[in-house]
Amino acid sequence: MSSDEIIDNVFDSYLSGPKIFANRDALRIDYIPERLPHREEHLKVVAGVLAPFLRGQRGSNLFVYGQTGTGKTAVVRFVLDRLQSRSEEVGSMARTCYVNCRLVGTQYRVLASLGQALGVDVPFTGLATTEVLSRFKESLSSRRILLIVALDEIDALVKEYGDALLYQLTRLNESLNYGRVSIIGISNDLRFKERLDPRVLSSLSEEEVVFKPYTALEIIDILRERAAVAFQKGVLENSALALCSAEAAKEHGDARRALDLLRVAGEVVEREGSKQVKDIHVVMAQKSIETDRVSTVLRSMPLHSKLVLCGAYILSAVGDKGMVTGDIYEVYQELCVQSKTESLTQRRVSGLINELEVLGLLNTRLVSLGRYGRTKRINLGIPAESIRQVYSDDSWISPLLNYTPLSLRRGSH
């Protein structure tokens, strides 16, 4: 069979197979649905805070807090959309602007996107931040605009750059003759408030909404709404849907996780050419999401992290469980010799081990062995097999997978 034929076969079987999705996008996280089940109260609060804008008055600033996948972004964007269109109907000067701080990146670019929302021309670069700010002010003031700024993942911005920009924005109204600004800050890290100047904090959280995680039952309702749009009729089994929500509920009620799971399950079914999404597909989806995650980090890690992990892999295979930092460092150094790489210091490797732990690739526990020192006991956080699998087609690492450490060469110890 020629390559062309192979490809055509795949395409054909895809096209001729049963159709699973009606509108796959409805399961994506940036999709704004028609209804937001179990967020009626929050919608009311947010809409209430913003309502004064339609009468040309400034509403309060608002701080929205909640863990990932609790509907913060969806609720805020939903209300902003409605407000924008109502505002145009009644001819108010209220405008809205939504910015994801983490995606946009820097203070400058956040400010630039605010400017663009007003139609101000801001070059990608070249202007001082204060210059952008004053153009922004000028535009607000001259056109008497009431602007609602939603800053999503605001914690990322503050973590990187401090609260200087927020300070400017919260104080903007004092120096404006006409036009007003309100801020909606969205964060999933409550501790980030501690980093704020008290003046900024009190101004930002004039009003506050906390989004609690969804319960498993609530997630079922959400999935049902989305699934009705996303899937063809009769394709999705109820129990599969319930399983998705149960799994997501385990993870602090993360609706985003549930939607991902459901989408991937649908894709699994599509690929294998079956007609229905069943429990088994959800389980497969879960595995596939996890292995995807693991194999991307494993592949994208810097070389020395790979070598350290590889050392841990070798030691764990030897079975001599109870490896500690020193053991890994020793093997790591040998691996460096093998691959003709300069080795890093123990201090650094100790840091790398901590990073690997954060990624969930290693489990570590601080232990004291008394007379024999104080160190970290380390285990693999993922199956050894997945490490072997991913690294066996890495030309740098694969020759090292079967290396035998010197300490074991003569069979002693």
Next chain:
DNA sequence: CGTCCACAGGAATGACGGGCGG
């Protein structure tokens, strides 16, 4: 009961690379 092991992990400093402003 004090020692002292084998590290943990903080602070200061240096090398490097990439983007920004002029």
Next chain:
DNA sequence: CCGCCCGTCATTCCTGTGGACG
């Protein structure tokens, strides 16, 4: 295009520490 600045990664040097051993 160049110099400057800033962030990241790494090194060096350091102080801290739980508990078995003597």
